[in-house]
């Protein structure tokens with residue numbers, strides 16, 4: 001009980017937690033193997049959308065993206081293609097991520113994404129009714145792994161008050177060389193700067209507050225070993241640099257909100273009654 005209170009205190013003070021050895025080698029291997037199977041089964045001719053946070057409104061209004069919230073789809077790295085439209089690397093080394101409902105729809109990811117350990121963690125952090133809206137398998141591919149600029153995850157999960165929490169499971173070592181997370185310690189006490197809203201089938205980023213993003217000196221690298229769980233507060237500014245190294249940086253993420261507070265109907269991820277967002281139990 002005391003450990004849980006200490007964890008919550010630390011989370012509330014810093015806006016993030018680093019929990020080493022949260023995931024064992026067997027679970028890491030099974031998630032990695034399953035992700036490889038999903039990519040192997042993916043036919044690029046089905047769609048060739050590129051995921052980029054630079055040109056977010058355009059990319060995210062793409063129907064392929066907006067309809068991925070209740071299914072499992074692959075997205076290419078922005079730099080996956082050369083000038084002639086061919087892949088620079090093999091397909092397996094060109095996928096930016098898989099998203100966004102494998103935690104409910106894929107048996108291997110669903111098994112990992114539920115259970116008493118995650119339920120207890122969510123409860124320890126004060127979420128009485130966690131609802132998991134999103135899962136992503138992020139590859140951060142060698143050489144072409146794209147940058148994700150400064151942002152706050154609450155931009156994509158509006159609730160009043162903000163309750164979204166990110167679980168970021170390192171499936172490989174993440175360090176400065178291969179594009180680890182960078183955070184602003186304590187930055188969850190700054191305002192929400194942007195809101196991603198969907199309106200008439202198109203998505204756009206709207207500014208909510210003119211507060212500047214952190215300067216370089218305020219950014220702290222979160223270098224972690226495989227198996228570490230990083231927990232992020234929804235208002236914590238964070239980013240990751242491009243991966244120019246020869247090593248990938250795989251991670252699996254879950255985003256949950258507290259079901260006791262209103263969930264914004266303008267959020268891009270919506271669940272209907274026959275496919276509700278569920279908890280960890």
Ligand code: FE2
Pocket residue numbers: 151152153238
């Ligand atoms: Fe994020």
